[in-house]
Amino acid sequence: MSTQKPALRLEGILKTFPGVRALDNVSFSVIPGEVHALMGENGAGKSTLMKVLGGLYQPDDGQIIIDEQPVVMTSPLQAKSKGIVFIHQELSLAEELTVAENIYLGELPHKSFGRVDWKKLHAQTDSILQRLKVGFNAKTRVGELSIANQQMVEIARALTVEAKAVIFDEPTASLTDAEKVVLFDVITDLKSHGVGIIYISHRMEEIFKITDRISVLRDGQYRGTLNTAETTDDEITQLMIGRKLDLSRNASHHEVGDVALEVRELSCGALFKNIDFEVRRGEVVGFYGLVGAGRTEIAETLFGLREPTAGQIYLDGAEVTIHSPADAIAKGISLVPEDRKGQGLVLGMNCRDNMTLPQVEGLKFGPFVAETDEVAIFDKYKERLDIRTPGWKQTVGNLSGGNQQKIVIAKWLSMHPSILIVDEPTRGIDVGSKSEIHNLIRELASQGYAVIVISSEMPEVLHVSDRIIAMYSGEIMRTFTSDEVTEDNLIQAISGITSNRAA
């Protein structure tokens, strides 16, 4: 394999932004028919590198070489015409159009007088869909498809051009296990057709399952390439973060206090029903289930964003009604929302202002915001959570995902809540920050916080939780203590849906 000419080669790519050297002399190549993982912590430069490849950024130095020809990428359109296809984490489909229209958007086959040749369009589309072995057809409206199937449409789109290299950016972020299997089949198929694949992911299992080689970036620099068959996750992790990680099960058994939050028969329309649980001080309760099982909706109800249709909420034994987020905050409930960029942060604002946003009304000096107090809060949590940013004036949108998430967590920690709800705390975050956040969650519990962790990642819930509540379709199926839970019985509790998801 290694004797083959690369389909795509990046050489000495250098890209600087004001104050940051995002890419420093990075070289990287993909051979036809290989799956090449690109790994690195958030902020290591993966996204920047891919944006350079896609023509969104111009490198300050270095070359992109496709089929031994240097190419100057100026736009995504040009990248596509050169056979470089991106499957993005955020999908870009027109939901109101059919699958066929989406796939051939901008290049619909047509007959005389500019009329669309529907017959040809649907035939072409269906032949591609057959290759992907999906359960929908050319005429299906994209809005009706699941996220996984929408991703398949994106992949189908990639197959319409003669792709030399396909870039998958965190493709499994919102897929179920069964859906992943289908995706991996497709990747294997692409591979057998001689397409070079760049696979960006943080998930080790996937990396070991489907990739052939692994290249690692750290701090904008190329750190080396490993053969997947000959390496271990320890080796990769060390390359990525330059230190060893402790991912073992957290076994700290500290004293658990009184019940801080108790929920009885809580229902909200069709979203969830008859939810009963309690969280004690010093305890981490994990909510595990599939996407759409109603976990986030429970969190939003506790945070005053939704009105429950039935049931009671007790805080420290007293029944309460939570009218609004402001009310929830006043009652000591904090929520780190699942969508960091959409719900957690004002991306155009600086780090400090984001961090102090919920308490800005309380940080006053006369009628003014007490900015020195704000800076003190920022400095304290920057230190405590090891937030890597040049300073508080930095716009949050410029930080890496892991550091952004730490800002969101700091925002709530600085309010000293009694109940902290974290929804998908490490989604799309690099390994290093991930374990830091896990440790932080454990540490908070040991300090007496009542913590609820909602996660779709089994290792995560297993790692941080004292008890795990398994949900399926709006209902609690079972509650596990950390002694009785195993991966198998946990999967059984949340399943019943996996069999019909497989295409």
Added chain:
Amino acid sequence: MSELTQEKIGLKSRRREQPVGRFSNLKLGEILARQGILIAFALFLIGFTIANDRFLAPDNIMGVVRSSAILGVMALGVTFVVLSGNLDLSVGSMMSFSTIVVLDLHDKIGPVLAIPAMFAMTMCLGALIGFLVGYLRLNSLIVTLGMLSAIHGLTLTYSGGKNMDIADKEGTWFSVFGQSDLVGIPVPILIFALLASTLGILLAKTPYGRKVYAVGGNGLAATFSGINRSRVVFTCYVLSSFCVATAGLLQASRSLGSQNTVGQGLELEVLAAVILGGASLMGGSGTIFKTVIGVLILGFIQNGLLLVGLQFYAQYIVTWIIIILAVWLDIAAKRGKLWSPIA
């Protein structure tokens, strides 16, 4: 910083084989994109100064600032609305309303009562818009475009379509706001400056100002931070209507008589000034200081065009061109390019 500079020097030596022309083009485009407004303004100033030596005369400068004051006061309020992520196209006809009302009430109940009554009525209109946009979450463009027409109708109904004049123009003290000087500075300029500094501080230094930025920057994140987004938007519109009422007072006091259409078209000029100042129409970015600069740029360009002999009516076209230019340069500044296939 010194390290960075060194790196840049290092880069240059390695970049030799790159086509130089292309690179320098990019650089020029980037500078244009980032500082376009100021460059354009500087060119205008130089042009006007060469064309007419009166342009930079102190009395002309004072005249420009003075005549910009009414527009400027309105632009201060609209800045809040735009920052919160909304639009206000009703300020022009709302200003006509304020002017007509205060002139009418002046003779009926006397200026001491007329002024607060006019403020209350104008701010009720602002509260109505604030309710529709803030609490009912209706699209601000539609709501305020509708209000532009509705308030115009309201003004005409109120006045019966007639011009409004104060009967005894010589004998009233009402003219102090628009016509007198204090310590050698025209009162409208003082009011503009006072309001600008107050609102500037409100926006930059208080929790309320912070919330306005948060709501405009990301309304959902603001909600998730416990901020009452509806209330913030509501107050922005009320604040805007307060500024409009002030502008109406200045206008009425200056002319002591007015047509029903005195504020017609001002909504666009106000918006032009706010955008020229660099506030983003998407919300969340901009400052009062920048808006003041925008107001002055607009004032000087319009004055300069008059001085070089352009017809007054051509200003409407010029204003449009300035808006388009400003909006274009605003997005260009964000992406650092004059044009890009993606937003």
